[in-house]
Amino acid sequence: MVAYLLGRLASGAVAALLLTAVVNGLLSLTPGDPMVALLGPAVRNLPAEQLARLRREAGLDRSWPQHYAHFLAGAWRGDLGVSRRSGRPVAVELRERLPATAALTLTALPLALALGLTAGVAAAAHARTWLDTLLSAAIVAVAAVPVYWTGLLLLLAFSLALGWLPSSGSGGWRHLVLPAVTLGIASAAPLARITRSSVIDALAEPHVVAARARGLSRRRVLVRHGLRNALVPVLTVAGIDLGRMLSGVVFVEAVFAWPGLGRLMVDAITARDLPLVQGIVLAGALAMLAVSLLVDLAYLRLDPRVRYR
Amino acid sequence: MTTCRTIVLLAGSWALLLAAAANAQVLITALPVNPTSLDPHRAIEGYSFMVTNQLYDTLVRLGDDGAIEAGLALAWSRPEPTVLRLELRRDVRFHDGQPLDAAAVAASLRRLADPATGARGGFLLAAVDHIDVIDDYTLELVTAAPFSPLLANLTFPATAIVPPDAGEALARTPVGTGPFRFVSWRDGDSVELAANPDHWGGAPALAGIRYRVMPERAAQLIAFRAGELHLIHDLPPDAYHGLADRADAVLVSYPSDRTSYLGFNVEHPVLGDQRVRHAIAHAVDAPLLAETLFRGLALAPTGPLAPLVRYALQEPDPYPHDPLRARALLREAGAEGTRLTLDLATDGDLDSVAQYLQAALRDVGLVVEIARHEFAVHYEIVTSGRAALSVGFWGSDTLDPDFMLGAALHSREIGANNASRYAQPAFDALLARGAALEDGPERAAVYREAQRRVLVDLPLLPLYHHVGTYAKSASLEGERIVASSFQLDLRGARLGADGAGASER
Numbered sequence: 001m002v003a004y005l006l007g008r009l010a011s012g013a014v015a016a017l018l019l020t021a022v023v024n025g026l027l028s029l030t031p032g033d034p035m036v037a038l039l040g041p042a043v044r045n046l047p048a049e050q051l052a053r054l055r056r057e058a059g060l061d062r063s064w065p066q067h068y069a070h071f072l073a074g075a076w077r078g079d080l081g082v083s084r085r086s087g088r089p090v091a092v093e094l095r096e097r098l099p100a101t102a103a104l105t106l107t108a109l110p111l112a113l114a115l116g117l118t119a120g121v122a123a124a125a126h127a128r129t130w131l132d133t134l135l136s137a138a139i140v141a142v143a144a145v146p147v148y149w150t151g152l153l154l155l156l157a158f159s160l161a162l163g164w165l166p167s168s169g170s171g172g173w174r175h176l177v178l179p180a181v182t183l184g185i186a187s188a189a190p191l192a193r194i195t196r197s198s199v200i201d202a203l204a205e206p207h208v209v210a211a212r213a214r215g216l217s218r219r220r221v222l223v224r225h226g227l228r229n230a231l232v233p234v235l236t237v238a239g240i241d242l243g244r245m246l247s248g249v250v251f252v253e254a255v256f257a258w259p260g261l262g263r264l265m266v267d268a269i270t271a272r273d274l275p276l277v278q279g280i281v282l283a284g285a286l287a288m289l290a291v292s293l294l295v296d297l298a299y300l301r302l303d304p305r306v307r308y309r
Numbered sequence: 310m311t312t313c314r315t316i317v318l319l320a321g322s323w324a325l326l327l328a329a330a331a332n333a334q335v336l337i338t339a340l341p342v343n344p345t346s347l348d349p350h351r352a353i354e355g356y357s358f359m360v361t362n363q364l365y366d367t368l369v370r371l372g373d374d375g376a377i378e379a380g381l382a383l384a385w386s387r388p389e390p391t392v393l394r395l396e397l398r399r400d401v402r403f404h405d406g407q408p409l410d411a412a413a414v415a416a417s418l419r420r421l422a423d424p425a426t427g428a429r430g431g432f433l434l435a436a437v438d439h440i441d442v443i444d445d446y447t448l449e450l451v452t453a454a455p456f457s458p459l460l461a462n463l464t465f466p467a468t469a470i471v472p473p474d475a476g477e478a479l480a481r482t483p484v485g486t487g488p489f490r491f492v493s494w495r496d497g498d499s500v501e502l503a504a505n506p507d508h509w510g511g512a513p514a515l516a517g518i519r520y521r522v523m524p525e526r527a528a529q530l531i532a533f534r535a536g537e538l539h540l541i542h543d544l545p546p547d548a549y550h551g552l553a554d555r556a557d558a559v560l561v562s563y564p565s566d567r568t569s570y571l572g573f574n575v576e577h578p579v580l581g582d583q584r585v586r587h588a589i590a591h592a593v594d595a596p597l598l599a600e601t602l603f604r605g606l607a608l609a610p611t612g613p614l615a616p617l618v619r620y621a622l623q624e625p626d627p628y629p630h631d632p633l634r635a636r637a638l639l640r641e642a643g644a645e646g647t648r649l650t651l652d653l654a655t656d657g658d659l660d661s662v663a664q665y666l667q668a669a670l671r672d673v674g675l676v677v678e679i680a681r682h683e684f685a686v687h688y689e690i691v692t693s694g695r696a697a698l699s700v701g702f703w704g705s706d707t708l709d710p711d712f713m714l715g716a717a718l719h720s721r722e723i724g725a726n727n728a729s730r731y732a733q734p735a736f737d738a739l740l741a742r743g744a745a746l747e748d749g750p751e752r753a754a755v756y757r758e759a760q761r762r763v764l765v766d767l768p769l770l771p772l773y774h775h776v777g778t779y780a781k782s783a784s785l786e787g788e789r790i791v792a793s794s795f796q797l798d799l800r801g802a803r804l805g806a807d808g809a810g811a812s813e814r
Contacts, residue, residue: 036688039514040656041684044725050424050432152531167531288378
């Protein structure tokens with residue numbers, strides 16, 4: 001088990017390394033001067049020598065392998081560099097924005113699980129009935145609608161028409177409701193689909209038929225034998241879903257002006273703020289690594305046949 | 310005991326009422342981006358200046374008619390053509406209590422000009438050779454050669470005066486002399502300011518300003534409609550007219566200092582022929598463009614500079630729409646059927662303009678392909694002379710004609726801002742003369758001649774003059790438009806008694 005965990009950590013570290021190398025390479029090789037991207041139209045007022053000086057100070061005269069080596073050397077010492085846009089340490093920027101994104105995703109995930117599992121189990125329990133058709137259609141519709149659009153619709157309904165909740169910003173639990181529900185609904189759709197098909201498969205297993213024959217109640221059969229056996233693939237999708245959620249926060253945070261990492265990422269990419277982009281990518285990679293480890297550990301609990309060596 | 314309880318209750322209620330009244334005087338508005346810095350010398354984009362304008366003062370400022378007004382400097386004079394003497398107010402203190410004197414102002418200007426500061430606005434003082442402190446409240450800016458735009462340059466928000474001990478910390482904990490002082494900045498969320506009761510211009514009526522960072526236009530509009538914002542800026546035509554149904558919203562539009570252009574690369578084998586450029590100018594129906602695409606929120610071009618800019622030419626319809634003449638000119642130049650690429654940046658909201666130009670030029674026999682690139686790539690393409698046609702805009706933030714004409718069309722800017730690669734020694738000479746002359750009829754004549762030359766040589770075709778917009782809650786009154794982009798003077802602004810029209814839910 002310990003060997004397995006160490007192996008996972010090592011492979012995760014290699015993945016993070018590769019990811020940051022790819023991001024570094026892509027951003028460094030993107031056409032256009034990063035200093036011009038950072039300054040925008042303000043660049044037109046700068047004399048050429050001052051632009052050259054700013055480029056030098058930002059380390060833009062280095063080649064991308066040099067850049068990457070510089071980043072790795074800093075990261076090894078725990079220094080993620082300085083944001084080109086704000087001039088502040090990347091670690092400080094991450095520390096300020098991480099709690100908002102964590103609050104958003106950690107509220108949205110249970111919501112997505114509750115909605116996805118309930119809809120999936122209900123559709124499976126009434127497979128090939130009108131309820132199944134209705135739920136499946138709703139699931140497909142939700143999956144097809146961009147998260148951005150869902151957010152705007154919820155804003156129009158609950159903030160503008162009903163006036164129940166603030167439309168944007170942060171500050172209290174009421175500000176969190178709409179962004180978390182938007183993200184939760186968007187993430188619930190794939191969960192509901194996998195839950196439905198896994199539960200239908202599980203309910204067709206011979207031991208479930210035997211359980212029914214023994215006269216167990218329909219509910220007990222559904223929950224103990226159907227859902228429990230379906231949870232392993234569901235958990236896998238939930239793990240992947242959390243990763244997808246991290247990309248969903250980019251849109252949700254923009255619509256609801258939620259001050260998290262997603263919006264910071266957009267600002268950083270727009271300004272080609274390489275140190276900041278790399279810091280956020282590294283944080284995202286570490287979060288995904290942690291989630292996939294937790295999912296693997298949860299398999300142990302759900303399925304006694306699973307063994308890690 | 311009962312009396313005591315009543316007194317406590319009354320006191321509590323009074324305190325709540327006072328707090329509510331104070332809160333009601335907090336203006337809530339949206340900022341489309343998280344500011345880069347609240348140090349005016351290090352801020353990059355205009356939206357940061359929206360905040361710094363309230364925190365700091367400049368030496369001189371622009372009034373709503375574009376005239377230069379007193380700021381921290383009460384009076385100015387030119388004892389010699391190369392010397393700008395400024396006399397400062399005597400009753401000014403920074404928010405931390407430090408007095409503002411000539412030494413502090415000189416230190417602030419030197420910081421701005423020092424390349425080590427990396428200030429984006431350093432170019433505004435490029436002509437200054439040295440600064441002399443004459444006495445506690447008088448200083449002189451000495452230029453190597455006469456440079457008339459210097460006073461106007463001092464209206465630019467990047468020249469705002471910072472304390473003499475300003476360092477890196479100013480970016481996050483700003484200290485100025487402005488009508489509002491800094492309270493807090495929650496990164497990516499909001500910036501809070503409170504009224505400065507000791508401001509030299511008198512205490513503002515507002516208790517404070519809350520800027521909410523809201524990148525999405527749609528979300529800003531919903532928040533405004535939901536009564537969570539008092540003020541939203543810079544509305545595109547659809548959003549602006551879409552708010553017309555709101556009885557409690559006031560829509561304001563005002564002429565801006567910006568003009569959008571179609572740039573011609575005069576070194577291009579086909580566009581190098583002046584007849585082709587003139588043909589394109591006659592193919593474009595600029596008044597129609599302003600009226601239809603912008604639904605009245607743009608002005609038909611009257612010359613290369615927006616009408617607000619000093620000495621702007623006021624030629625009604627300099628290139629009348631005449632497709633027949635355009636076709637004839639193209640035929641004469643042998644340019645019919647030429648394929649041209651039109652470059653534009655993705656972030657400029659210019660797609661519909663580019664599509665209109667594509668259609669208009671097709672009508673006279675030119676094939677235009679539109680190439681959209683992210684700003685940095687677009688900039689590289691146009692500055693390196695690889696673009697044939699390009700669309701973009703220029704602002705004349707200081708309202709001095711030298712600001713735009715010098716930056717965009719002087720031959721020294723080829724390879725940088727002069728995307729047209731226009732090199733006319735006579736035009737350069739006019740700019741040099743204009744910059745050296747005192748404001749007055751002679752200077753006006755020089756710049757008008759320079760603009761007429763632009764209309765004849767046509768390195769760029771003015772398409773429309775921008776109109777600034779904002780929507781405000783009916784309870785907000787007394788705000789004053791400053792005749793330059795991104796500035797609203799809120800010193801005299803107040804919120805009416807009707808609950809102020811915006812509230813935090």
